[in-house]
Amino acid sequence: MEIDNLKDFSLKYTLESGQSFRWSRIDDAYYGVVEGRILKLQQENPSTLIIESSCNEDDEILTEFLLHYLDLNRDLASILSAVNVDAYIAKAIEHFWGMRVLNQELWETIASFILSQNNNISRIRNLIHTLAEKFGERVEFKGYMDYTFPSAKSLADVGVDEIFSCGTGYRAEYLWHAASKISNGELQLDKLKNLPYIDAKNELMNLVGVGEKVADCICLFSLGHLEALPIDVWIKRIFEQIYLGKKASVTEIRQFASNYFGSYIGYAQQYLFHFAQSNPNWADPEYLALKDIKNKK
């Protein structure tokens, strides 16, 4: 099946921007395990998305699911125009136009970003794959084989040692703790989805191993809270070097950022993050100078 008449969408930038660790590109198609099945996505024209699923599901329901997952129900142009306040971020927006902030499954996002701490993206991908291979279910579609993300209950049941043996390091305890609290009902994910940003974030930070940054990642990449600002080493560097010109605390960065970019800071963050990550010259003087050129709103 396919979805037509897409506007302001880049499948590539959306799936390759470090929000999800479960997509692989083969030629011009993306294969990923999403909520129990393999999806194969291809963008054409570029306003058409061609979709295949490893399980038989109703086209209409799958369409609704993907519109939400890929955040296609939002008016991206107006969001980006709201955060396009200077020539520096304008460069990032221009370069990665169409990149969307995903709405991923909550438990998988919690687990993935617990594993992300003090870790790099390729190793996070490998860890998740190893966990899925050992504790998930095998799925296959058109020669592409992968494993579903293990449920909270299955990880709670196998225990810390088995999780540790996947190479998770000291994060094994954190992951097991979260899996336990979720599978025994101490933390109810459905309730979490209905809370406002601050409340959801605080609730998540009650989990051992979930600090402010990971909580913000979950709020942004799963719960749709676009005002969340995950401050990792990259975002810290970007704000210190580009916008503040000095070392700054997380509190300081947060205050400046929300004041400067407004309530869609989560989207601004994603473009700045991906721009810096993929451009070794992101802090060169020629780029640095762009931040002083303001864009009229």
Add this chain to the structure above:
DNA sequence: TTCCAGGAGAGAG
């Protein structure tokens, strides 16, 4: 060999 990665917790000051 040392440094670093989409950090967090514990402890000290």
Add this chain to the structure above:
DNA sequence: CTCTCTCATGGA
């Protein structure tokens, strides 16, 4: 509140 140290692991 802010610093500092430690926590596994693998790739550069």
